[in-house]
Amino acid sequence: MSALLEVDELWISARKDDESLLPIVKGVSFNVDRGQVIALIGESGSGKTTIALAALGYTKPGLEFAGGQVRLEGEDIITMAPEKQRALRGQKVAYLAQSAAATFNPSLTIGEQVTESTVLHGILNQDQANERAEFLYRALELPEPERLGRRYPHQVSGGQLQRLMAAMALCGKPDLLVLDEPTTALDVTTQIEVLKAFKSVIKQEGSAAIYVTHDLSVVAQIADQIVVLYAGEMQEHGSAKQVVTQPGHDYTRRLMRAVRPPPAAGQGEETLSEHQRQAPALEVKDITAGYGKIKNGASAITVLRDVNVSIERGHTFGVIGESGCGKSTLARVMAGLLPATHGRVFLDGRALEPALAKRSRQELQKIQFVFQMADTALNPRQRIDQILGRPLAFYLGLKGKDKRRRIGELLDMVELPQDFAGRYPEELSGGQKQRVNLARALAAEPEVLLCDEVISALDSIVGANVIELLKRLRKQTGVSFVFISHDLSTVASFADAIVVLYAGRVVEQGSVDRVLSPPYHPYTRLLISSVPELRVGWLEEAMETQEAKAGIDRLVKLTETGCPFFDRCPLAIKGTCDQEIPPTRDLGGNHTIECHRNEDEFLP
């Protein structure tokens, strides 16, 4: 039996402004058999998405097929008539995109979008398609399957949308699914649930799949075969087990090294004590803050409640939690972008004004913010030297030659070539932009650097390099870092102390070693157990844990009474946890856990 899809010496090129062609995909060949999951792995720019889209006979605008064939059941889809291609899309081959939030049309109901392709292709009539959709909602464990179809995309959560996109792809019973980084944008807890749903549905429906990702740990859970790509060329091709356990190619080994080990005690770096002084660099006391109109001294939506943290000088302070837990809000309060309704922020032991506008220039200089998206944080109309020069002139009064010299030093510091000074942000790659973003913050010579998910948008290798840079900068400059991330492994390898936030409350805090070793707060334990491990079969084990059954993939809800984690917690005590605010248990050595359970009751 011949393979379902045969990619044969595929070449795809980009047409540049001067009409010349630049090859993006260079002679890639592989087969996908029925019922098989094949993973395309590589960093951005490796051509993995471009190859995956070729399975639908589609190229992104500006790209074109330049050679080779993509045969579906023996027929070349590249040279196929557009009408035939269209009939094939959504019916035989279905596509799942990275960001479901952007891929669902905001103006149409979920039901219409899920069933559209199936009905248009005449596979099912509208009633049958609706039934099929409802069946899939159930199979994907989505809430209220009978009413879900009439809702709009904005009315469901991100993790649910991602699964709805799977329903959309599966509705027409396709032979081949193309999944493009379908879990990259999700929290670990949501990712594990979505992965499980994908895996079981693919098995049930017997479809084949092409799974595009840069995350080896994820691939190990779902793929039968792995194709490793670099710069449009195939580096390695083999069974998942073989590639993960005995990588044959150098680049694959580099990818493996970029995978951070599961978070555990003992990974954090000891910070040099020479930077330590008495007062903490930054301290946050009894902070309550939120969004919306302020009435009677409280915001319409209170996000942070009674948050107390203190950041030692020269230390790195990790902030973790799922999206919606208030991590960025905390950073915004520290920076003064969001004035707290209650509580104070102290810098070097002196209270700061809550609002940015009232802080002095020196105070502003000492706290600098590095935003997540370097793409949007850097002004596209300014050259790098202008971006870096602004804080130098504003805070330090540098001009002319001194300024230019300092810009050069800063570029050196973040390991970028000197001639980048004359370039515009769009000429830089994602990782390079993030380095400029860092250099801009460092230009002010701050004492505290607030890093909000600075490597989340980067590929694993690029991200790992930025982490190495941060470690070096910390040693060189003695700056204190507040490092926000939903990626526990990154925080574990980089921070000295960690605070775990859930629904705006501190649930656990202490040194990395203490937080990442038992006893755990139940939420910390859920987070740790949800981080995918680089081995085949991890997903099945993880789904069996007590936390997974109780609390994976639920929305973070802000509550006024009791412990917000109540409805996801395997140890919840009814009548206590949902009624009373949990007490703070001091476990010694500045390690605290807020929970009604005591130390002996926590799960190891």
Add this chain to the structure above:
Amino acid sequence: MIWRALLGRFGISIVTLWVVSVLIFIGTNLLPGDVAAILLGQMATPESLAALQAKLGMDQPGYMRYLMWLRDVSTGDLGMSKAGIAQGNASRIVDILEPRIFNTLRLTGMVAVVSIPVALALGLLAAMHPGTRLDRTVTFSTLSLISLPDFLVATFLVLIFAVQLGWLPSIAYLRGAESGWDLIKALAMPCLTLIIVVSAQMIRMTRATVLNVMSSPYIEMAILKGVPRGRIILRHALLNAIGPIVNVIALNLAWLVGGVVIVEQIFAYPGLAKLMIDAVLVRDLPLVQACAMIFCASYIVLIFIADMASIVSNPRLRHPK
């Protein structure tokens, strides 16, 4: 939520209308010259001037005159045209306005009925085939037409259809009794001028908005789902482009009500804009105020309708979480 949004817009509209009424009142009172002096002309003596000013209520302080005017306007009484008062045969402003409003609405209506479907169709066609000859033709010609002032368009049309071909009259003279063919012939030229002017902008806006939506990920998804191109444009793209398009249509219609002074002047069409110009020339302030209020009100009403359309077409507001 949606009702709150609509109610909020309504409230803002009312406040805007009130602010505008104040501005118009102040503005017209700042105009040089006073109507009594103009009316009396050479015969003005200090006594007769004072007498006429008292008769016209011009001796009252400004805010009193504003309040009186506001009271009258809110009851639908737009007052008397000042121009006739001296001769004793003053006519009610309402009576002067009525036929003019009818004329203006007739012209606006005819232009709207033709230009909106044509503009939407051409804009969508261009957006469906970007970069093709059709698209470039549409883009180029609309850009040229936008750059041409409306009086030039009107003059060219007169030159072609009235002077060269002799098919149409060069002025839209209305006796009021025309019907059918005669009416269409009389209105053809001003209509055509205005259709050309407003369509160009609407076509460009439709094209730009739809093209912008066409580059969003959910359109790519629709392509990858095998949705036919026509359905992608009409169902997936247009629904998300309605807001800006409706706003441009509303702005253009509002301009048709009050902004077509030059076109009305060229074709001697007895519409509202021409009436206002005439009123300004004779310093007939109550009439100027009335016209200005109508123009502003039509802007505000049309924009309000456009806002409502964008709010109602937004499922986030229709179906809150």
